[in-house]
Amino acid sequence: AVVTQEPSLTVSPGGTVTLTCGSSTGAVTSGHYPYWFQQKPGQAPRTLIYDTTNKQSWTPARFSGSLLGGKAALTLSGAQPEDEGEYFCLLSYDGGDPPRVFGGGTKLTVL
Amino acid sequence: EVQVVESGGGLVQPGGSLRLSCVASGFTVSSNHMNWVRQAPGKGLEWVSLIYTDGRTYYADSVKGRFTISRDNSKNTLNLQMNGLRLDDTALYYCASQGLQGGYWGQGTLVTVSS
Numbered sequence: 001a002v003v004t005q006e007p008s009l010t011v012s013p014g015g016t017v018t019l020t021c022g023s024s025t026g027a028v029t030s031g032h033y034p035y036w037f038q039q040k041p042g043q044a045p046r047t048l049i050y051d052t053t054n055k056q057s058w059t060p061a062r063f064s065g066s067l068l069g070g071k072a073a074l075t076l077s078g079a080q081p082e083d084e085g086e087y088f089c090l091l092s093y094d095g096g097d098p099p100r101v102f103g104g105g106t107k108l109t110v111l
Numbered sequence: 112e113v114q115v116v117e118s119g120g121g122l123v124q125p126g127g128s129l130r131l132s133c134v135a136s137g138f139t140v141s142s143n144h145m146n147w148v149r150q151a152p153g154k155g156l157e158w159v160s161l162i163y164t165d166g167r168t169y170y171a172d173s174v175k176g177r178f179t180i181s182r183d184n185s186k187n188t189l190n191l192q193m194n195g196l197r198l199d200d201t202a203l204y205y206c207a208s209q210g211l212q213g214g215y216w217g218q219g220t221l222v223t224v225s226s
Contacts, residue, residue, distance in 0.1 A: 035214055037156070044205060045148075045156065047214035056213045088156050092209075099169050100146060100158040 001025045003091050005103035010111055011079040019106045020071040021089030027070035032091040034072035036065060039105075040085040048087075049074060076108075084110045113137030113215050117206050120220030127196050131220055133189040133206030141184045143210035147191045149202035150219075159204070160191060174200075196224045 002024040011017035021034060028034060036049040047056050049065035052072065062078045072089055089103040119131040131147070133140075147159040160180040161169045168180050177195040182188065189206055203219040 033209075035209070037214075037216075039156075044216050044218050045207075046216060050209070050213040054213060086155075090156075090158070097169060098158060098171055099161055102148075102156045102158055105155045 001093055001101050003101045003103040005106045008107040010109045013079055013110055015079050016077045019074040019087055021103050022071040023091055028072045035090040036074045037088045038085055079110050081110050084108060115206055115215050115217035117217040117220040120222045122223045123196055124226055125224055128194045131191040131204055133217060135187050140182050140187050140189055143208040145189045146207045148205045148207050151202040198224050200224050
């Protein structure tokens with residue numbers, strides 16, 4: 001499977017943007033247990049969303065996860081300058097090999 | 112408080128071996144699906160290996176037959192034995208959990224394969 005993300009997106013401060021995560025095998029469902037990770041330069045990734053919609057305790061309320069048009073989606077509402085960075089999604093293909101596939105990442109610019 | 116700490120990286124010649132470890136605190140390794148993920152300089156995240164809670168193991172094609180994932184439940188530790196290292200194995204290696212509490216990552220350990 002190949003997992004696809006937008007290579008780059010730009011959002012204005014205070015604006016809303018949606019990042020998507022698609023699968024070459026077909027529609028992304030909750031059974032792919034989508035994860036979303038944020039990575040800033042020089043830092044390790046951190047989990048923002050797991051199992052499609054669940055937030056970690058440290059995830060700002062302005063981030064939300066969903067399924068949208070056959071893809072997993074990460075929506076940022078009210079973008080802040082500190083949200084600039086790279087966002088990766090991970091899909092699970094349990095029963096398949098490989099069972100985990102990362103998307104190529106979306107570089108998000110807040111400008 | 113949850114902590115994940117990787118260790119064992121270093122500089123190794125092509126064909127050499129390294130053993131990475133990931134010590135977790137604040138959650139139980141055996142109760143989570145545990146992954147090794149790597150990131151080459153300037154590149155994206157690449158899934159390397161997974162051990163499910165039931166013990167099944169999987170590997171990326173690029174490391175199959177060379178890497179072995181395991182866990183030590185008594186030490187709450189995840190390991191990755193890497194043999195036959197190649198230049199393109201050079202990367203920052205992360206340990207990443209997946210479970211009911213979501214996902215925890217360590218800070219990574221750097222593996223450099225160079226002659």
